[in-house]
Amino acid sequence: MKKSSIVDRKIKSLYVHIPFCEHICFYCDFVKIIKPKDVNSINKYLNNLQDELASYGNKFDDIKSIYIGGGTPSCLEINETIRMCEILSSYKKESIDFEYSIELNPESITKEKLEIYKQFGINRLSIGVQTFDNNLLKKIGRIHDNSTAIEKYQLAREVGFSNISIDLMYNLFDQKLDNIKVDLEHIKKLKPDHISWYSLIMKEDSVWGKKNLKLPGNDELFDEVVSKGLKKLGYDWYEVSNYCLNNKYSRHNVTYWNNSLFAGVGVGASGFEQIDGQYFLTVNKGNYASYKKNYEKLSTEDYYFQVIMMGLRMVKGIDLNKTKNKTVYNFYRNIIDKKIDQELLEVVDNFLRCTKKGFNIMNEILVDFL
Numbered sequence: 001m002k003k004s005s006i007v008d009r010k011i012k013s014l015y016v017h018i019p020f021c022e023h024i025c026f027y028c029d030f031v032k033i034i035k036p037k038d039v040n041s042i043n044k045y046l047n048n049l050q051d052e053l054a055s056y057g058n059k060f061d062d063i064k065s066i067y068i069g070g071g072t073p074s075c076l077e078i079n080e081t082i083r084m085c086e087i088l089s090s091y092k093k094e095s096i097d098f099e100y101s102i103e104l105n106p107e108s109i110t111k112e113k114l115e116i117y118k119q120f121g122i123n124r125l126s127i128g129v130q131t132f133d134n135n136l137l138k139k140i141g142r143i144h145d146n147s148t149a150i151e152k153y154q155l156a157r158e159v160g161f162s163n164i165s166i167d168l169m170y171n172l173f174d175q176k177l178d179n180i181k182v183d184l185e186h187i188k189k190l191k192p193d194h195i196s197w198y199s200l201i202m203k204e205d206s207v208w209g210k211k212n213l214k215l216p217g218n219d220e221l222f223d224e225v226v227s228k229g230l231k232k233l234g235y236d237w238y239e240v241s242n243y244c245l246n247n248k249y250s251r252h253n254v255t256y257w258n259n260s261l262f263a264g265v266g267v268g269a270s271g272f273e274q275i276d277g278q279y280f281l282t283v284n285k286g287n288y289a290s291y292k293k294n295y296e297k298l299s300t301e302d303y304y305f306q307v308i309m310m311g312l313r314m315v316k317g318i319d320l321n322k323t324k325n326k327t328v329y330n331f332y333r334n335i336i337d338k339k340i341d342q343e344l345l346e347v348v349d350n351f352l353r354c355t356k357k358g359f360n361i362m363n364e365i366l367v368d369f370l
């Protein structure tokens with residue numbers, strides 16, 4: 001087949017990385033640096049973002065979501081925030097279901113910034129609260145306290161945001177089940193539309209990882225309390241660590257788990273792209289002043305494994321009505337049948353998914369697909 005006759009699948013979503021933070025949390029190994037004092041560095045970063053976006057030509061014509069993540073996008077000053085939003089505004093679509101999200105840290109949220117986000121069409125906020133316990137917040141290296149988190153959440157509601165997500169963590173050092181119960185009480189009062197509640201992962205490159213700290217290992221117990229507690233409050237569990245009210249799941253993140261194509265711009269950002277019919281994982285390597293996109297070509301088997309690994313994170317599972325997923329299912333048929341016999345996987349309404357037992361040992365299940 002001639003290259004020119006290959007029609008690539010469309011890019012569905014765009015991730016934009018803002019790597020600047022006001023402080024470094026002890027558990028975090030994301031690509032981030034302390035915000036430089038020199039404003040030219042940030043302007044230069046935004047200029048580079050603009051060039052990188054332009055290099056995609058018309059590939060973003062059909063995107064359904066933009067996600068500005070970090071780092072801490074809310075730590076940009078007002079003029080930098082406006083510039084960032086202006087650069088992205090030509091990629092935003094006018095359709096009513098277009099999801100446009102930004103990650104915020106409580107301490108750097110201001111009314112003026114919220115109004116700018118709103119004015120530029122950002123319609124979903126993700127606020128990094130992590131825990132409502134002030135002692136724990138200090139221990140994990142955060143610089144906000146619980147009253148700031150609550151106040152800024154309420155401010156965002158007053159400015160008119162009707163889709164707000166909160167990030168929380170469990171299995172933190174010294175965290176007790178009572179702390180989780182207090183977090184659940186706050187959730188009950190605040191009623192965020194969406195919650196990402198992650199179990200702490202000890203990352204080698206984090207401050208804690210470098211000190212060789214070991215995880216407390218209470219995650220299964222906490223997991224149970226978190227998921228039962230949120231269910232009681234009316235939240236739907238739709239992905240390993242994600243819950244929502246009223247079907248307000250993260251449209252953007254679902255594109256990752258469904259193996260749709262997405263582009264990542266900015267230092268450290270990853271993407272999943274198709275070029276001339278070939279799948280590539282991309283990652284922008286370098287530093288915030290200068291970085292370069294690296295392409296890792298996926299073999300057919302790598303691609304199939306990715307469909308399984310990402311898709312099984314969804315509670316609903318992998319849609320076997322889609323031809324590409326059915327092909328993957330047929331490829332792994334023997335392994336899948338074995339896992340179904342062991343009651344770790346099941347097919348329900350033509351979706352392949354983990355059973356409750358399977359969800360608890362997902363990593364072990366995945367190893368057998370390798």
Ligand SMILES: C[S@@+](CC[C@H](N)C(=O)[O-])C[C@H]1O[C@@H](n2cnc3c(N)ncnc32)[C@H](O)[C@@H]1O
Nearest residue numbers: 027028030070071072103128167198199200201
């Ligand atoms: C990398 S942060 C970026 C957003 C923002 N700066 C913040 O801190 O909320 C995104 C989320 O990843 C989660 N996260 C980061 N490191 C983690 C780790 N080691 N284990 C579990 N979750 C982690 C936190 O819940 C955090 O809110």
Ligand code: SF4
Nearest residue numbers: 021024025028070071
């Ligand atoms: S968790 Fe957020 S604020 Fe903390 S260091 Fe990581 S990106 Fe920065």
